[in-house]
Amino acid sequence: MNSFLGINGIRFVALLLVQVIICSNINFLGYINPYIYIIFIFLFPIRDNRMVLLLSSFLLGMLIDMFLDSGGVHAAASVLLAYARPVLLKTSFGMLYEHQSIKFNNTEIGSLFTYISFGTLIHHLVLFSLEVFNISSILLILKKTLFSSIFTIILCILIIILFSRNKK
């Protein structure tokens, strides 16, 4: 329990700081930013309580909102992602999830990719819809979602691979 708190606590703070200090200032091509803090939600231990996950993702999203002055858009998107996570896990990992035996350190890269991609797309779609908040700008929303998602997915997978190999 202690190491669970420790690892996730450090991950929470580290991702928050990296997000607000570095990743939100990249502005690639003027508007493309990766939102890597959702790695926290992706890597949250599966056997642990879903209520804890929901509450901590809400808190994480809220803190990001506070830093970026964006109202509640990150909180909403994170909570939705956290709630949708079991479905995503089931579709991308299948039997492994049924047996509750997923270890993110040594899963197939294919399943991990599906999992991260779907999660990121859902999160970014909600995020940008709420941020633009105007159904007539649907093309702008889709454009932002697509490009930022590509950026986020690549970074997320790189970070997960980089850090999980070290621990072994």
Added chain:
Amino acid sequence: MQQIINFVIRNKTFLLFLFLFSIALALTIQSHSYHRSKFINSANGITGGVYSFSNSVDKYFGLEKENELLSEENKRLREALFNLNSSVNNSFIDTSYSDQTYRVITAEVYKNSYSLTNNYLTINKGKNDSIKQDFGVITSKGIVGIIDNTSGNYATVLSILNKKSRINAKLKASNHIGSLIWNGDSPEIVQLIDVSKFAPVKVGDTIVTGGQSAIFPKGIGIGSIDSFETDISGDTYTIQVRLFNDMTNIGTIYIIEHQDRAEIIDLENSNNE
């Protein structure tokens, strides 16, 4: 009763999700309305502390550009000063009475965003420096925005690159006024709408602040006309304005306080009653 409790226990995850999601939605919707005091903004100790740390590292990379800007401004101010001296006779200035209408405070930008649809800046001056809501914010080149939320040591600035922003502006050549808005597309171009069709609009002309709102003094530069078209009804121009400021690179700003602002607003309110 038993059944209700059972229902709650069975669906506790879903209920918690609904609860948190609706809080987030409420905050989002609230943030889309103008000047509602918000709980979630970056004018507070935690975010201010983190941003001040990151700014203390970050600002060294822009020092050269910053110096250039300052010396350019110094040059302009000196020119203005020398030209002023010849026309004003100092001996008649009564020092017991100050008729200074505007107070200027400098501040540093801790956070700047320009890629969202509603952009805000965070700066390092707040209530302790008598900064209040609705003070104007400019740089040496042109306007930046209006103070939105304040805390003890920090404040957020509603950037002109924000869909909620509406600023009174006019053509420099004539006195035709309009409202400055942003359509969310490019951080270099803003729109001036509701300009009368009788205005002499030419590409390349300068747009300045109108001075009708008691926020900005009259005549602060905004940008130059990039292109213009009449709107559908044909009565007004919509003008694309290219900003003088590079909104993606702002280091030091000036906050302007209109000393008689309260008096003007009181007067206008009493007219409305």
